[in-house]
Amino acid sequence: MLTNQMPAAVHATTVLDRTEPAPGIVLLGFYAPELAAVTRPGQFLMAIPPGGERTATALGIYEAQDRRVAVLFSVCGPRTRELAGLRAGDRLEVTAPLGNGFDLSGSPRDVAVVAGGIGIASLLLPAQALIASSARVRLYYGARSAALLVERDRFAAEGCEIHCATDDGSYGRRGFVSGLLAGAEPRPDLVLACGPTPMLRATAAACSALGVPAQLSLEETFACGVGGCWGCVVPIDRNSAQAPRFPGPDKGGSDTVNARVCKEGPVFWAHELRW
Amino acid sequence: MSGSQAAHAAVDLSVKLGRLELAYPTLMGSGCYGSGEEFAAFADPAKIGGVVLKSVTQRPRLGNRAPRLVATPSGMLNAIGLQNPGIDWYLEHDLAERVPRPWKTIGSVAGFSVDEYAYVTQRLAARPEIDAIELNVSCPNVAAEGETFACDPKLTGRVVRLVRDTTEKTLIVKLSPNVTDIAAVAREAEDAGADALAVINTVRGMAIDVGTWRPRLGNVTGGLSGPAIRPIAVLAVYEVARAVKIPIVGQGGIETVTDALEFFLAGATAVSIGTANFIDPRIPERIVEGLRAYLGERGLLSIGQIVGQANRGFAGAHRCEGREG
Incomplete structure (x- = not known):
């Protein structure tokens, strides 16, 4: 990352x-x-x-x-x-x-971009960058209702394929976007997701089942936003390249450490989170 | 330079806390400013008196579970839980890799026993990167144990006495507002050898989510900071200033020069800025410029001339009746 x-x-x-x-x-x-x-x-x-x-x-x-x-x-x-x-x-x-931003190195060819509600706001720039590098980009986009699926035409205009889900069934499939992602055919090489925490957890589970690596842009309350207050942490594997340096169990520390969402994140590999 | 600007430039904002000399009477509050480096790109390091580092304990601490922050009216609740790598790792990594800065660096020590405070202080204060020590005997977010010290005048005295023997460097003791008589705790800390007092730490508080019926902080309770606590802090400084002779670092919701002036007038020699850095990291330097202008406009030459002025005549307030100015 x-x-x-x-x-x-x-x-x-x-x-x-x-x-x-x-x-x-x-x-x-x-x-x-x-x-x-x-x-x-x-x-x-x-x-x-x-x-x-x-x-x-x-x-x-x-x-x-x-x-x-x-x-x-x-x-x-x-x-x-x-x-x-x-x-x-x-x-x-x-x-x-x-913050760190998404890791788009490694030339992914087929990427699923997964948005929960206003989480869409962090996903246009990576979608544009991927399309510019000739990757296929599918947007999986969930919201409470059709009216809240904002900017989907914009993503389509950029060249994304659009798959929507709404809680009330007013547009696209009725249900959660993670369910939509779970049925993605063919399986993407990489998933980028942003949205509320329950949606990200469900997305991480779907990606784990699919065997696809996922980068999650986390939502957390910030105070400073620059790493100074340690108010916005998420537990992460101490061996992650993103983990703040902290003593391991041999030195009285832990295998799981708290990383700052604003500084080490907001984007983390789903498989490295210990939430 | 115009005449008035020249007068402002001549204003002396330097202060002393024990042996610690500060170019400006502004500290950045512990836990609010990281190591200082996190803010160095946004603030002018040459316009900051000192940075109080995040508290360190003897053993590593993962800190509390999220959520650790809740925004509240005119303030915020936090319950970080003293996340830190422990003194060994801290000295070897965090402190060793610090970038030199013009501000003074004040190490903050927290603990769960009298001996732990002494041990950590001795190790930390021995380092040349550390100019002074703040004793955090008042953290409200560690299952009540941490704050026990500052809530008990005798225990505060014991901790300070033992720690005092471990270092010659300036020792600032940070007091809790969550007590019946803060002046009594202040006197004990002074008698035990404290060089200065930081007044106040956060006020205990809580917020509940009415959707889930659960506390909004992972730790259930937290410490309230921001303008919501400013009047509490101003009174605490005012009362402590009457009780002790050592300098006071006033803190609690300072966002503007006017806020800072209240603390100086109540008896603070310096002020500490915490939560306001989360609004705009340039607030501390604006306060410094504001102090310079305020003093310059009144023909005052140093910040010391206003310290405790609101406390003058407290005992004999009636004598001031009818006096103008």
């Missing part, structure tokens, strides 16, 4: 565009040429609250092209509500790019 080599910085940006692909979901594009140039698929940013809310908000980077970076998020509390209130021309400061 990759580590984040690129030093992050605070970028002062200006909002370029704001749309609502669905009620309560906002796509916010902003002018950030330097950030667009260095962002890798699967990385995230911390949006410094523009209007007095406390603690920055971690958001997956949805688009990064030319001079524009965009985030796609659902409004779920006061901080995201504040960000959703931004309009074209407003200022927004972001600390980015953060």
Whole structure:
């Protein structure tokens, strides 16, 4: 798995565009040429609250092209509500790019990209990169209902094959996206997934049954987002290349250690997690 | 440079905590700032007085299970649980690989027995990378054991006395607000040889998920920080300042220069910034610039001139009646 080599910085940006692909979901594009140039698929940013809310908000980077970076998020509390209130021309400061991102080395030829709800936001950049390297990319996309399957046309336009599932059956197959993935034919070489924790656990189980390696972009509450507070940990195999260095059992430590989702992650190999 | 800028530049913000000399009266709170390196790309290291490192214990600790954080009104709850690799590994790896920075580095020691505090302090303080030691006798997130020390004045005195014998370096004792009489604990720590007191650690708290009917923190209880606790912290500093002569590091929800000034006026010689770094890592340097401007505008030459001013006349408040200014 990759580590984040690129030093992050605070970028002062200006909002370029704001749309609502669905009620309560906002796509916010902003002018950030330097950030667009260095962002890798699967990385995230911390949006410094523009209007007095406390603690920055971690958001997956949805688009990064030319001079524009965009985030796609659902409004779920006061901080995201504040960000959703931004309009074209407003200022927004972001600390980015953060986290390791997906590991797309090894030339995968057939990749399943699996999104649970707003987890779709971290998956456009890897899908674009894979398609650019001529890989086949299938998007498995689950949400509560049809209206929340935002941006699926965008993924189709990029060249992804689209397979959807909804909890209420209002679009695609009724049920969870992990069930859809379990029936993937032919079996993909690699799975990249992002979504809520129960969906990622189910995806990891489906991939284990299929015998396909999976990279999961985890969801966890962040405070600092830069590795300073150790608030966002996940248990991981101490022998993982991503594990923070920690004494083993011979030195009073453990075979399982807590890695920071924001620093060592947010992307981890499913088989190395001990959650 | 204009006249007023020149006046601001002449303001002396340096302070001393025991033997520890700080260029700025701002520390970064333990557990909020990692090793400092995590923030070095976003903050100006030359504008930070000191970094209090994450607490270290004798043995490795995996820390608490997730979730470790919950956002709450005007603050946050945390229950990290002193995750650290233990003193042996810490000295060999974490500390040895530190990048030199202009800030002062304060090691933080936690423990579960009086002897553990002394042992870890002795080993840590012996290292040249460490400029001072903070004794975390008040962590609320380790099954009540850790905080026992700072909740008992006599036990605090015992720990500090034993630790005092292990190092000449500045010893800062971090006090808990979860006590009936913080001044009594402060006096014991001073009598036992503490050079300074950090006031306050987090306030115990809890949040419950009404969907699942379960506590929202993996550890069930946590420590509350942020502006929600600021008035509690200001009062604690105010009371401790009346009880002791050693300097105080005021902390609890400081986000702006105005917040910091409250602590100085209550009796703090320096302040510590923790949770605010999660809003914007440039807040500490803004506070430093704000202090310079505040003092400069009033024709004051040093931060020391305002320390404890709100405490003056406390005993004889009535005498101040009718006085202007």
